[in-house]
Amino acid sequence: MPDKKEFPSRSQRRQLLEQLKEANNDPAIAADGQFKLYLEAMERLDAELERLSAPQKENGVPKALTKAETEKLSGMMRDTAVLGEEYLAYNSLRDGAIKQGIPQVVDKLHHLMAKDYEALAEYDEKQPRSLPELQESTRTLTVDLRGKKLSTVGNMQNSRIPMTVADSTGRKRRGFFTKATYFEPKKDFQKLIDKAKAACTTNEQRAALDGFLSAYRNRRAGSKTFSGSKIDAKTGDAYMLGRLVMELDDQFGDFPKLSTDQTKAVLAMGGIGPELLPKEALKVMQQGLTELKNKVSLDINGERLEIEEGTRLDNRNTAMSAVAGLLGCSDAVCKSENMRFIGEDGKVTEGTFMEYAHGTDLYKNRKLFRHVSANAFQNEENRKKVFRQIADVQVLDYICMNEDRHPGNMMYDIDDNGQLRGIQCFDNDSSFGRSSGSKLKAAQLKVVTESMAKRLQGITPKMLKFALRGRGLSEEEMNAAGKRLTKIKNAIKDGQIATVKDEDLGKKQMRHMLPTGKGSNLFSQVDDFFGKIANMYRDPDVPFSPMPKQEDPKLREVGTTDRVFTVGGLTDSLSRVADRVEDRITGDKIDNLRNKLRGSSEKYDKMVQAAKEANALYKKLTEETPEKDLRKLVAEDPKVMAQVTGVFEQVRLTAEDYLWYKTRQRKADSPETIKAKNEYEQGHIDLAMDLKKAADAFFTQSRSRTGSKEESEALQANLARRELERAKENPQPGPEPAPVL
Numbered sequence: 236m237p238d239k240k241e242f243p244s245r246s247q248r249r250q251l252l253e254q255l256k257e258a259n260n261d262p263a264i265a266a267d268g269q270f271k272l273y274l275e276a277m278e279r280l281d282a283e284l285e286r287l288s289a290p291q292k293e294n295g296v297p298k299a300l301t302k303a304e305t306e307k308l309s310g311m312m313r314d315t316a317v318l319g320e321e322y323l324a325y326n327s328l329r330d331g332a333i334k335q336g337i338p339q340v341v342d343k344l345h346h347l348m349a350k351d352y353e354a355l356a357e358y359d360e361k362q363p364r365s366l367p368e369l370q371e372s373t374r375t376l377t378v379d380l381r382g383k384k385l386s387t388v389g390n391m392q393n394s395r396i397p398m399t400v401a402d403s404t405g406r407k408r409r410g411f412f413t414k415a416t417y418f419e420p421k422k423d424f425q426k427l428i429d430k431a432k433a434a435c436t437t438n439e440q441r442a443a444l445d446g447f448l449s450a451y452r453n454r455r456a457g458s459k460t461f462s463g464s465k466i467d468a469k470t471g472d473a474y475m476l477g478r479l480v481m482e483l484d485d486q487f488g489d490f491p492k493l494s495t496d497q498t499k500a501v502l503a504m505g506g507i508g509p510e511l512l513p514k515e516a517l518k519v520m521q522q523g524l525t526e527l528k529n530k531v532s533l534d535i536n537g538e539r540l541e542i543e544e545g546t547r548l549d550n551r552n553t554a555m556s557a558v559a560g561l562l563g564c565s566d567a568v569c570k571s572e573n574m575r576f577i578g579e580d581g582k583v584t585e586g587t588f589m590e591y592a593h594g595t596d597l598y599k600n601r602k603l604f605r606h607v608s609a610n611a612f613q614n615e616e617n618r619k620k621v622f623r624q625i626a627d628v629q630v631l632d633y634i635c636m637n638e639d640r641h642p643g644n645m646m647y648d649i650d651d652n653g654q655l656r657g658i659q660c661f662d663n664d665s666s667f668g669r670s671s672g673s674k675l676k677a678a679q680l681k682v683v684t685e686s687m688a689k690r691l692q693g694i695t696p697k698m699l700k701f702a703l704r705g706r707g708l709s710e711e712e713m714n715a716a717g718k719r720l721t722k723i724k725n726a727i728k729d730g731q732i733a734t735v736k737d738e739d740l741g742k743k744q745m746r747h748m749l750p751t752g753k754g755s756n757l758f759s760q761v762d763d764f765f766g767k768i769a770n771m772y773r774d775p776d777v778p779f780s781p782m783p784k785q786e787d788p789k790l791r792e793v794g795t796t797d798r799v800f801t802v803g804g805l806t807d808s809l810s811r812v813a814d815r816v817e818d819r820i821t822g823d824k825i826d827n828l829r830n831k832l833r834g835s836s837e838k839y840d841k842m843v844q845a846a847k848e849a850n851a852l853y854k855k856l857t858e859e860t861p862e863k864d865l866r867k868l869v870a871e872d873p874k875v876m877a878q879v880t881g882v883f884e885q886v887r888l889t890a891e892d893y894l895w896y897k898t899r900q901r902k903a904d905s906p907e908t909i910k911a912k913n914e915y916e917q918g919h920i921d922l923a924m925d926l927k928k929a930a931d932a933f934f935t936q937s938r939s940r941t942g943s944k945e946e947s948e949a950l951q952a953n954l955a956r957r958e959l960e961r962a963k964e965n966p967q968p969g970p971e972p973a974p975v976l
Contacts, residue, residue: 251344252281258337269322273341276315283311287366299363308366309355312348313698319345320697327710346705353560353702376400376574376588378412400574400588410590412574416664418546420533421472424448427523434515444516447505448472451479454504461539462670473544476527477537479504483528493525532665535638540668543709548664549587550707555635555663558716561702562634563690564627569661592659594646595785597764604772606782608653611765612745617656619741622748622758624658626740627687629680629757632666634699634719639665640757642764651781655765669711677726679750681758682743685736688727696720811929812886815922816850838893839919845885846926852882887930890923897923 255274258264265271287308291298300308319341326338350373358369378400395411432441452475455466460474482504487497498521499509512520527533536542552571559568574588597603612618632640639662648657683691696717703713726732735743748758856875894906897920903909906924911917 248281248284248344248347251340252277254340255337255344258340264337267322269318269325270337273315273318273322276311276318277344280311280315283308284366297365297367299365300358300360300369302360305355305358309352312352312355316345316348316352316701317695317697320700324697342704345701349557349702349704353557356560357565376572377583378574378576395589397591408588408590410569410588412576413549413552413587413589415550415585415587416548418473418532418536418542418548419544420476420527420530420536421544424472424476424527427519427527431512431516431519431523434513434519436513440512440516443507443511447502447507448475450506451475451504454506460541462541462668471543474537474541477533477535477541479537480528480530480533481537483524484534487528491525493521493528495521498524531639535665536668539638539670540636540665541670542668547707551664551666552587552589552662554703554706554708555631555637555666557702557706558635558699559631561694561699562627562631562687564624564631564687567624567628567658567660568631568663569659571663589661592646592661594648594657594659595782597647598643598645601768601772603782604769605774605777606653606780607649607655607765607769607773608779609770609773611649611653611655611769614650614652614654614656615741617650617654618743619738620657621655622740622743623684623686623737625757625761626680626682626684626735626748628658628660629675630683630687630691630723632757633675633677633680633723634716635663635666636668636670636716636719637663637666638668640760642760642768645761649782653779653782658761667708667712667716669709669715675756676754677723678731679754679756680723680726680732681750681756682733682735682748683727684740685734688734691720691724691727694720811932812846812849812883812926813853815925815929816846836893836896838889838896839923842886842889842893842923842926845882845889849882849886852878883930883933886926890927890930893923894920894927 255277259270259274287300287304288297290296323338323341351370354369354373358364364372378398395413397409397411399407399409428444428447432444435441435444452466452468452470455475455478456468458466460466460470464470466475466478479501483493483501486500487493493501495517498517501524502512502520503509532542532548542548550573553573555568556565556571559565559570569589569592571587571589573585575583575585577583595603597607612621628640631637640660644660644662646659646661647655648659650656696714699717699720700713703716708716723732727734745758745762748756749762750756750759894909897909897916898904898906901909901911906920909920911920
């Protein structure tokens with residue numbers, strides 16, 4: 236079930252706001268005081284967004300945001316978001332649904348606001364941007380992989396494509412694209428059953444396999460799920476398969492492969508007798524159940540998360556990133572965001588881009604522990620940073636219910652003295668869920684940084700839900716995250732978790748961070764990893780040497796944009812215009828065509844001139860740049876982007892102007908229904924239609940909404956503002972002063 240949601244653009248935000256205003260004409264909706272408060276706040280916010288997006292009189296481009304403006308705007312978004320979340324919560328309680336009517340409009344608006352709010356929180360005044368630029372950067376990345384062969388890096392749950400991407404501002408980031416992954420255990424299990432049935436010889440055997448899951452559910456009926464409900468006929472298949480995996484772990488431990496007897500024991504859980512299935516069917520089930528047992532996400536789902544069938548998993552990485560930004564601990568987690576790419580066949584694939592984690596993967600390369608000091612936490616300054624990061628990640632994992640945090644999904648930054656000076660966590664898709672609890676109890680966290688404690692006090696469950704909008708989570712899951720937020724805040728308030736000043740963390744030792752009793756937390760896991768496990772891989776006879784320089788993965792650079800441009804559309808459409816201006820086969824030029832078609836209007840002449848300018852630009856670009864680098868150049872050079880956008884605007888505007896002129900002249904309903912006076916006039920019209928199609932193709936690929944004049948103006952203004960900034964940074968010498976006579 237591909238996720239078709241997109242974060243709304245500026246024009247979509249306006250359309251959604253108009254829907255709210257129109258709804259206010261309905262007496263029943265207008266009588267809702269909560270809706271009225273939200274609408275008024277949304278209108279104030281919209282006015283402020285428009286004010287900050289307006290071009291300046293002196294240069295015609297939006298000005299860069301100041302710190303004060305970002306803080307004011309963030310505050311307005313926060314206040315508006317809380318009112319909206321209160322409205323959604325009320326409607327959810329009233330009718331149990333928010334995915335329709337006005338609640339759905341509010342939900343969509345919050346998709347947009349959550350991304351903008353996150354971007355404002357990360358805004359750096361030292362790298363000035365206008366508001367339209369900032370919003371431009373929040374759009375879903377799109378990469379064009381046509382003509383490129385990229386390697387994949389496999390992990391236990393998916394395949395990752397390493398790449399370097401660059402957004403429309405030229406900022407480059409290295410990371411991995413993961414194709415959208417969906418939680419479909421029932422679908423996978425049914426394939427196994429069907430395969431086993433094909434090896435059966437009797438209807439009794441096939442019927443037993445069909446009834447396996449139902450029989451297993453009946454056997455477990457009455458026992459409680461992690462969220463407190465009882466297993467009954469309504470309990471989902473996905474959850475029951477998770478419970479089955481739990482039992483496999485409990486009974487058989489970490490076996491690489493189930494034996495025949497173990498397989499028969501599992502089948503007995505579903506009422507299938509030990510000798511019922513033929514040997515071939517038993518082999519199929521043996522292999523399939525072994526694969527099932529090794530699916531980590533299934534185990535975690537059955538025990539704690541209770542994720543529903545069809546849920547998109549990779550989105551949970553982006554949800555974790557959003558909460559990390561809200562909590563102010565983004566540096567300890569690899570940033571993730573939604574991305575799509577265009578493949579060789581032109582098909583768009585949805586997925587997630589995760590920035591490259593910095594450090595060494597000691598979990599997979601444990602021999603490198605010989606380059607790590609026996610006391611990797613000796614340096615006080617390093618300890619201060621590492622302890623802060625671990626403490627913050629514990630809070631993040633608790634709120635997001637990340638049930639798969641362990642030393643294997645963390646990278647470690649080791650200095651030349653073998654000291655740990657930083658961590659960065661990745662693989663956060665086994666997170667969230669409907670339970671308000673977690674295997675990591677609040678008291679086990681032991682400590683929280685003072686900065687985190689202060690930030691938590693300023694975050695409400697409604698703000699947390701707002702930050703999670705548009706990340707593929709259900710209302711139940713977002714509500715559960717809000718409950719966990721409240722739990723951890725109360726635990727800090729009651730003293731169950733000690734608050735430590737950030738500057739004092741370096742003075743603490745690892746023993747101060749470990750939970751009491753037999754409990755475990757991330758500190759104890761890291762301590763064990765750098766203690767017992769590390770000692771197994773250190774050779775006392777080999778003297779310590781600094782960690783060798785870790786080679787970065789070979790990440791191919793691909794042309795990308797953030798939904799404002801896709802690389803293929805830029806040059807392909809320009810080439811189509813060039814083909815109409817100068818036929819590469821016959822050598823016929825547009826001027827010859829113009830003469831053959833006899834006479835022309837001023838509007839037609841303007842269209843021809845615009846097409847010739849587009850052709851001239853295309854020829855100039857192809858002459859200056861090798862074909863293989865042309866798309867990359869156009870995608871990443873703001874100046875070239877502005878030129879290409881400009882010529883297409885002229886081609887489209889002049890073609891439309893001419894076509895509507897002819898529509899009125901011939902009294903037609905539309906350009907498509909014009910009946911030309913003769914074949915010469917029809918030639919003019921055909922040319923205009925071709926040029927318009929080429930321009931429309933460009934804008935279809937280069938923006939989410941075709942033909943939006945305001946978006947085009949905003950893009951042009953952004954590009955112009957960047958040029959002004961560059962000019963300030965690199966002033967060109969002026970002309971020599973004239974000699975004094």
